[in-house]
Amino acid sequence: MSLSRKRKKELRRLQNDANQLWENQQVLVGHAADVAREAGRQLGNLNREQVVPVIQDTYNRRVAPVVDRGVKLGKHVVDDKFVPIVGGVVGSALTAWDVANAKRHGVAVQVRKAAPQKSGPGLGSIIAIVLGAAAAVGVLYAAWQALRADDELWVADDPLAAPDA
Numbered sequence: 001m002s003l004s005r006k007r008k009k010e011l012r013r014l015q016n017d018a019n020q021l022w023e024n025q026q027v028l029v030g031h032a033a034d035v036a037r038e039a040g041r042q043l044g045n046l047n048r049e050q051v052v053p054v055i056q057d058t059y060n061r062r063v064a065p066v067v068d069r070g071v072k073l074g075k076h077v078v079d080d081k082f083v084p085i086v087g088g089v090v091g092s093a094l095t096a097w098d099v100a101n102a103k104r105h106g107v108a109v110q111v112r113k114a115a116p117q118k119s120g121p122g123l124g125s126i127i128a129i130v131l132g133a134a135a136a137v138g139v140l141y142a143a144w145q146a147l148r149a150d151d152e153l154w155v156a157d158d159p160l161a162a163p164d165a
Helices: 005-105 123-147
Strands: none
Touching: 005 123
16 A cells, blocks of 8 residues: 555654654653652651651550560469469479388488579560560561551663554
């Protein structure tokens, strides 16, 4: 099919206009990427300067005391309730074992009631501290994930070629 000169000229002009429009769009997209990058940077600064201190203050005023009370309660339950009960049961069982062995061998055994002195934190307090620290780390990680800036906006580095007509 052959086109007249006038039609060819109009088509070339239309293709040039389309190419010019395509280049203008590429420049516009480049500027939009720059604006988005700067907005992300400013959002990160705002996050660092305004949001994080408020969250840390709220955490220190509201969450940390609750976690501390939970740790103290856990230590109290384990050290003052669980350990003495288990220690008493195990001690009674060992005393009964020793008495049975003494009777079998014909030797009298005197049972002493001296309580051993504690030295340092007990197993319960160590477990409570570890659980409290794990909870604090979990809260901080969740806050960090929720508030971190997303700087990975995708923008093409090289302009795409205009479609040929």
